[in-house]
Amino acid sequence: MAPSLRETSPELKEALEDTVQMVDKAIARLLPEGELAESTLYDAMRYGTLSGGKRLRPFMVMQSAKLFNVDPSRAKRVASAIELIHAYSLIHDDLPAMDNSDLRRGKPTVHRAYDEATAILAGDGLQSMAFQILAAPETHEDPYVRCALVASLADASGLHGMVGGQMLDLIGETTEFDLGTISRMQRMKTGKLMAFSCEAGAILGKAGDQYRRALTSYAYDLGLAFQVTDDILDVEGNSNETGKPANQDEKAGKSTFVSTMGKDQAKQRAEMLVDQAVRHLHIFEGRAKMLEELAYYVLNRRA
Amino acid sequence: MAPSLRETSPELKEALEDTVQMVDKAIARLLPEGELAESTLYDAMRYGTLSGGKRLRPFMVMQSAKLFNVDPSRAKRVASAIELIHAYSLIHDDLPAMDNSDLRRGKPTVHRAYDEATAILAGDGLQSMAFQILAAPETHEDPYVRCALVASLADASGLHGMVGGQMLDLIGETTEFDLGTISRMQRMKTGKLMAFSCEAGAILGKAGDQYRRALTSYAYDLGLAFQVTDDILDVEGNSNETGKPANQDEKAGKSTFVSTMGKDQAKQRAEMLVDQAVRHLHIFEGRAKMLEELAYYVLNRRA
Numbered sequence: 001m002a003p004s005l006r007e008t009s010p011e012l013k014e015a016l017e018d019t020v021q022m023v024d025k026a027i028a029r030l031l032p033e034g035e036l037a038e039s040t041l042y043d044a045m046r047y048g049t050l051s052g053g054k055r056l057r058p059f060m061v062m063q064s065a066k067l068f069n070v071d072p073s074r075a076k077r078v079a080s081a082i083e084l085i086h087a088y089s090l091i092h093d094d095l096p097a098m099d100n101s102d103l104r105r106g107k108p109t110v111h112r113a114y115d116e117a118t119a120i121l122a123g124d125g126l127q128s129m130a131f132q133i134l135a136a137p138e139t140h141e142d143p144y145v146r147c148a149l150v151a152s153l154a155d156a157s158g159l160h161g162m163v164g165g166q167m168l169d170l171i172g173e174t175t176e177f178d179l180g181t182i183s184r185m186q187r188m189k190t191g192k193l194m195a196f197s198c199e200a201g202a203i204l205g206k207a208g209d210q211y212r213r214a215l216t217s218y219a220y221d222l223g224l225a226f227q228v229t230d231d232i233l234d235v236e237g238n239s240n241e242t243g244k245p246a247n248q249d250e251k252a253g254k255s256t257f258v259s260t261m262g263k264d265q266a267k268q269r270a271e272m273l274v275d276q277a278v279r280h281l282h283i284f285e286g287r288a289k290m291l292e293e294l295a296y297y298v299l300n301r302r303a
Numbered sequence: 304m305a306p307s308l309r310e311t312s313p314e315l316k317e318a319l320e321d322t323v324q325m326v327d328k329a330i331a332r333l334l335p336e337g338e339l340a341e342s343t344l345y346d347a348m349r350y351g352t353l354s355g356g357k358r359l360r361p362f363m364v365m366q367s368a369k370l371f372n373v374d375p376s377r378a379k380r381v382a383s384a385i386e387l388i389h390a391y392s393l394i395h396d397d398l399p400a401m402d403n404s405d406l407r408r409g410k411p412t413v414h415r416a417y418d419e420a421t422a423i424l425a426g427d428g429l430q431s432m433a434f435q436i437l438a439a440p441e442t443h444e445d446p447y448v449r450c451a452l453v454a455s456l457a458d459a460s461g462l463h464g465m466v467g468g469q470m471l472d473l474i475g476e477t478t479e480f481d482l483g484t485i486s487r488m489q490r491m492k493t494g495k496l497m498a499f500s501c502e503a504g505a506i507l508g509k510a511g512d513q514y515r516r517a518l519t520s521y522a523y524d525l526g527l528a529f530q531v532t533d534d535i536l537d538v539e540g541n542s543n544e545t546g547k548p549a550n551q552d553e554k555a556g557k558s559t560f561v562s563t564m565g566k567d568q569a570k571q572r573a574e575m576l577v578d579q580a581v582r583h584l585h586i587f588e589g590r591a592k593m594l595e596e597l598a599y600y601v602l603n604r605r606a
Contacts, residue, residue: 038482061518091426097419117473118398120423120464124430128461130435133527135453145445150453152436158431163424167344170420181340240567288423 006300012293019079023058026080032191044122049087052105053097056226057082057293060197063290065214069203070260077139078149078200082129085157086193088126091119093166099252103245103283128286129158140204148203156192169254183224191223196291198291214283218291221277225300228270231256232263233303241303274299309603315596319362322382327353328362329383333432347417347425352390355408359529359597360385364499367518367591371508381452381503385432385557390462390491391429391498394422396469404554406548409596430460432569451506455560459495474558486527494526501594521594524580529601531573534559535566536606544563576600 021199033039054233058079065075094101094109095116102112109110111119132147133139155161168177172185198215201207234249235258249256257266275297298303334349336342350365361382368378397404397412398419399559405415414422456465468491471480475488501518504510536545537552538561552559561568578600584591 018339026390037474037480038462038467040474041467045462049335074457087428092423095420095423097423117398118470120395120398120400121470121473124391124426124460124569125462127427127430127455128464128466131453131500132457132461135450135457137450147438147440147446147449147453150434150450154435154438158346158435159341159428163428163431164344167341167421167424171340171343171423175340177340214428226439 004137005295008041008297009293012297015290016054016061017060017296018239019062020053020055022062022076023055023079023083026076027083028232030080030133030148031041033214036132040118041121042115042127042181044110044118045126047113047118048091048110048122049084049126051107053081053087055083056298057086057197059294060194060291061200062289064198064201064292065213067202067284067287068201068207070201070204074138074140074204075201077133077136079197079205081149081153082193082197082200083134084130084133085153085162085192088123088130089157089162089166091123095119097246098170101248106240108213142206143202145206149200152196152199155231156196160189161192161238162190165192168269172255175180175255177260178256179257179260180241182255182257186224186227187220188228191220194223194226195219214280218277218280221273221280222295222298225270225273225277225295226230228257228266228273229301231298232266232270233256233301237302270299309599311603312596313413315326315593317601318366318593319357319600322362322365323356325365325379326358326386327380329379330386333383333387333436343417343421344424344428347413347421348429350416351413351422351425352387352429354410356386356390358382358386359601360389360497360500362597363497363594367501367504367595368593369509369554369593370400370514370587370590371504371510373504373507374429376440376589377443377507378504380439380505381438382500384452384456384504385496387429387436387498388456389432391426391433392460392465394426394429394471398422401469401473402551404551407512415466430599432497436489445509445586446606448506450505455499455502458500464491464495465493468495475558476556478558480563482560484561485558485563489527489530490498490523493530494523497526497529498522503528513586517583521583521598524583525601528573528576528580528598531560531576532552532602532604534561535569535573536604537561538566540605550569573602 027049032042034042061076061079061082088102090190091110094104095111100131101109110122132148135146140146165185169183169189195216198219199212202212202215235247237246240247277295278292281292330352335345337345364382364385365378393407396402398409398414406414413425432452437456439448442450442479468488471488472492498519500524503516505515505518536548539548542549580598581595584595
């Protein structure tokens with residue numbers, strides 16, 4: 001059977017479900033419920049972080065940490081911090097001035113469920129909280145490790161990463177991008193945070209450079225495959241499954257892998273990227289099976 | 304002459320001007336100019352951070368660092384990080400969904416000079432950058448110190464600090480607050496970041512708890528005095544001097560110190576707070592003269 005046709009194994013399914021539960025619990029503990037006047041803000045933060053999601057990034061953290069025998073209670077904190085950053089970016093991306101999305105995972109987006117001001121502040125607060133978690137001694141006893149985590153997450157989130165990529169994405173609505181710019185945009189927008197998610201385990205485990213490089217290379221290829229399949233799902237996905245309206249990209253006039261190379265070539269590209277991603281994991285000699293399977297899962301997902 | 308009537312000394316004036324120049328240079332170096340497609344984002348970040356401002360927080364960092372003989376090149380990095388957080392909060396606060404301000408320091412706000420999406424992303428990127436600066440080895444050789452800086456800034460910026468205070472501020476547009484809630488709101492919105500600005504010097508200098516406490520107590524009192532004078536300037540200030548339209552608070556229906564206690568009592572309160580702030584500095588036995596003078600400067604400012 002061709003690798004690209006692999007079905008999700010029961011082990012991967014279980015590990016993914018475990019991560020969802022674990023990260024939901026961890027985030028719920030981090031975000032207070034309160035009786036204060038400003039508790040609407042906390043509610044919005046909980047709503048924006050606990051309304052589903054595949055928790056792929058936390059899964060990457062947990063699995064990469066496992067490769068270096070990192071205490072899961074520490075990895076969990078890093079996994080939560082990354083998910084808070086991811087959630088904040090979705091909340092801001094959905095705003096009327098940005099992608100103007102009313103639905104996310106089949107539910108009203110934060111600015112629809114609350115209001116725009118609350119959504120802006122909820123995103124801002126989630127970003128601060130992510131760094132606060134990483135800097136705390138509970139995340140790792142070695143402050144060098146904590147500083148490395150803060151520095152890498154900040155880099156992945158900022159103008160050379162997620163925020164810069166999102167800016168490119170908006171520019172792409174009025175400017176036609178070539179394939180190189182689309183790839184660069186996606187690497188910044190999605191790739192860098194995924195790369196950090198995989199690298200985080202190696203940072204926590206003080207692993208050698210060759211392992212860090214293998215994990216980040218895996219993540220960049222997988223991240224790109226993820227975006228290519230995202231573009232494919234946008235044109236052929238079922239909005240009941242994806243939880244968002246179909247053909248959003250085309251309506252927004254965005255340059256995507258599909259609009260640039262066509263659907264068939266995009267599918268081939270995604271398969272090639274996934275095969276390449278998996279090859280980077282060979283250094284772990286079969287111990288990174290869950291990350292391998294994750295790559296095929298990303299390729300075959302329907303949502 | 305009563306302390307509240309003190310004029311700004313030539314020394315303070317010079318020190319403030321030096322800080323403005325120093326922080327402008329430092330931020331300009333931190334924020335790249337680029338030829339990339341997304342360089343509009345960099346431009347907006349520069350515009351939002353380099354369009355004037357009194358740089359009170361950087362001044363507090365530099366002066367508190369001086370008390371503990373901290374290398375100014377390190378203090379400068381922390382001063383810049385705090386100013387980036389302050390600038391991001393102003394950019395987001397000015398957005399149409401928040402305070403809906405067209406002018407800031409007499410110039411179009413970031414979302415007016417660029418657009419809303421760019422303003423949201425510029426703010427987001429500035430926040431990430433602030434933490435990246437603090438986590439970098441150039442800020443301090445001791446990673447414990449760097450982690451302490453990240454943790455404190457994240458706390459001061461987040462839902463228990465600036466972001467939570469801003470949420471309260473928005474709620475205050477439709478809910479009448481008592482004096483206690485207004486004070487709590489201002490402590491979160493302005494006080495915490497000022498407290499961190501003053502504490503930062505002590506953290507960088509690994510100073511004892513009694514000095515940290517003295518500096519944060521000074522900053523909280525001064526921060527509150529700053530807000531009371533802000534409310535007073537809103538009703539009696541000259542928009543040519545303040546750079547923003549008059550009576551914004553009243554128009555927005557906000558509960559302020561002036562609306563709650565009246566202008567005369569508010570003035571008395573500000574004077575009392577400044578006197579109290581200065582008393583916290585007695586532990587430095589006259590070495591914190593610039594911070595003392597800053598307190599009177601805040602009280603007497605016209606903008």
